Amino acid sequence: MMIAYIERFVYENDVESMTDPETIEQNGDVLPLHGNVEFAGKDFGGVQSSKPLAVIKPSTTDDVAKVIRRASRSPHLTVAARGNGHSVSGQAMAHRGLVVDMKSVEYGIHVDPTGKYADVSGGALWEDVLKRCVLGHGLAPRSWTDYLDLTVGGTLSNAGISGQAFVFGPQTENVTELEVVTGNGDVLVCSSNLNPELFFSVLGGLGQFGIITRARVLLQPAPDMVRWIRVVYSEFSEFTRDIEWLVTRREGESFDYVEGFVFVNSDDPVNGWPTVPLDSDHPFDPTHIPRPAGPVLYCLELALHYKNEDPLSAVDKRVERLVGGLKFVEELRFEVDVGYMDFLLRVKRAEQQAKANGIWDAPHPWLNMFVSKKDIANFDRVIFKNILKYGVGGPMLVYPLLRSKWDDRKSVVLPEGEIFYLVALLRFCFPYPKALSVEEMVAQNQEIVQNCTKNGFDFKLYLPHYSSKEGWKHHFGNQWTRFQERKASFDPMAILAPGQKIFQRNWQPS
Ligand SMILES: Cc1cc2nc3c(=O)[nH]c(=O)nc-3n(C[C@H](O)[C@H](O)[C@H](O)COP(=O)(O)OP(=O)(O)OC[C@H]3O[C@@H](n4cnc5c(N)ncnc54)[C@H](O)[C@@H]3O)c2cc1C
CATH class of the missing domain: 3.30.43.10 (Uridine Diphospho-n-acetylenolpyruvylglucosamine Reductase, domain 2)
Structure with missing residues (x-):
């Protein structure tokens, strides 16, 4: 029954x-x-x-x-x-x-005795995967999203990206086997060897080809601690040169996590200087901002993993070796040491605050895109410094990813070139008189996309949304035929x- x-x-x-x-x-x-x-x-x-x-x-x-x-x-x-x-x-x-x-499917999270992978249900929350793997086994998945109250099947249907993706690729590159129920009602196990076409279709496939009921997620030993660092730049060209240098170093010779964000050059509590410091003991001192500086500034966010037994002097040395050549504003450097789980659950703390303020449950007309490296400086000029110079009422992420870490047999589509940037405009609706209304935010998103198109930028929407088939055809470009054929199968x-x-x-x- x-x-x-x-x-x-x-x-x-x-x-x-x-x-x-x-x-x-x-x-x-x-x-x-x-x-x-x-x-x-x-x-x-x-x-x-x-x-x-x-x-x-x-x-x-x-x-x-x-x-x-x-x-x-x-x-x-x-x-x-x-x-x-x-x-x-x-x-x-x-x-x-x-x-x-x-979330109601009973399967759970099973760590293999070899410690190499965990079999997890498609409806499992990444936060639960983290807790089970770290607390039960001292292990952890390699690639994350910034926020973990998302399901395994939900992120694998898109890509799943965060500051580890430059090393390991998105979450879709860190699963080796899936159990899928296809639109034909068949239950199939797939991997790069077994039913490979289904495996590659489903990963990044926007839920179009099957429902993921189980995923085999690769694991690695979990660190105990994280040195979490933020440094500030006033020049976009210096920010991009340094962040690209960090993400293109050989594996093991960079930080474990590299992201960046744009913030408004003002004391605005939600968009400006106060969003940068990592602890209340070390506030942002605007007298250190170089003159002249533009309407927005840039923050490079880094994390280095370590074990409890590692001497702090050795951690300091590794950090200094990496940041030594970077051109950030020396006095605008912020850092703390936090537990690994605390680091990965950092957005949960923001969620708790936002829930208390009532803004978590308000609308979020977010816009996420991948912008090719060749256009990112112009994107900064046209979009960040102009359209978005007052911010979006939340984080504006901008950090590079490497195309070679993404298997193009999977369904996600990317801009051309080895380096492309994630741009995430994570809008929150604030009850302030100056804040944009939801309709204005939606209109501003459209304006941004239109500007990118008008300027001929090479970009793709991430977590895409189109209301017409033409929009989707254009999104998939030369992958559209493959996407359609996969749907037909x-x-x-x-x-x-x-x-x-x-x-x-x-x-x-x-
Ligand atoms: C606060 C917040 C922070 C975020 N941070 C990041 C981030 O750092 N990096 C990132 O990459 N993304 C991020 N996202 C986006 C997020 O990864 C996607 O929106 C994801 O789809 C949400 O997962 P979900 O479980 O809620 O999926 P849902 O919204 O429930 O579903 C998304 C799509 O996937 C399909 N789907 C869901 N489950 C399955 C399944 N088991 N099998 C097949 N299809 C399925 C659905 O039908 C739907 O089409 C964030 C979103 C939020 C709200």
Whole structure:
């Protein structure tokens, strides 16, 4: 008997029989009905909303497969896997379709006795993976996102990037095997050797080809501590020269984490100088900003791992060797030593504060893009120093990634060239009179994208969102045919991830 749990079901023609108001029966499978569907009609972005027909809480991979097979017998039912709903443009929604709440699948997090990898369920939160691996085994995944209240399947459907990606590539490069339920309802294990086309399709595949129910995540020994450093630049050219030098050094000869962000050259508490210091004992002293300086400044953020037994003098020496040649403003250097888990959970602390201020639950019209190195200086001039000179009410990340760390057989599309920058405009809506409204933020995002296009910048949206097929075709460029062919193989009726708005549901009755 299927033990999938439907939180609420709106009865319509799709369901042949309802045995009682709280269950539906299909081919001997009973799906209990209950609860509310409201949460699955919203996401972190808070800009889109859409009501599903039902939210299903599967317990097993087999339950997930049964939901997809059930949908395939209907002419128009769609199925969206919902990880933690932290998308910003409705990507995990299914308008009048079925939402599968992946966090309810019982699989867990199993560290292999060799310590080389963990098998984790697609609905596991990265924070739980971190805690299980570090506290239980002294091990940790190699590649992260900045924030860990995201599911394994949710980030693997995009890429999963943070300051470790220049060494290990995105999270999609750090899994060696997946269990996937395809849009055909087949349960398949895949890797680069076994069902490789499915493996490469699903990673970065925006949920279009299958639902990831298990992933094999590579592990490494976890450090105990992290030296966390921020240094400030007034010149973008110096910032980019130094950050590119750090990410192109040989493995083991740089920091373990390298990111950067842009901030406003003012005392604005959410966009400016106060966002840089790492502890309250060491505030930002603006008298050290070189004159003249522009409307925005740049912060290089670094982290070096070490073990408890490493003498601090040795850690100091490694740090000084690396920062010695960098051209940041000497007096604007901030550093602290924190536990490894505290470092990885740093955004959770910001989340707690934002929740207390009520801004965590307000809309987040975020814009994420990859911009080629060849255009990043112009991007700084046209976008950061001009359109965004007052900030976005939250972090404006900018840091380089290396194309050679991304396997182009996977579904993510990138700009040309070995070095490209992640630009993440992580907007929060503040209840200040000067802050932009949500509509103005959305319009500003459009203005930025239009400016990039008008100036001929080589860029791709990350966590993309388009409302027309033309937009998607343009996004995938010469990968569009491959993407379509993969869809035709693994989800020919376009049942999966309708919230991405790439393909229209179609029906091929058998
Ligand atoms: C505060 C915050 C910080 C973030 N920081 C980073 C960051 O540092 N780096 C980064 O790369 N990203 C970051 N993101 C973006 C994040 O990685 C994506 O939005 C991700 O999709 C969210 O994961 P989720 O589990 O909430 O997925 P959802 O939003 O639930 O789903 C996203 C998409 O994946 C599909 N999907 C979900 N689960 C599965 C599955 N098991 N199998 C197949 N498809 C599935 C959904 O149908 C949907 O299309 C951040 C987002 C937030 C809100």
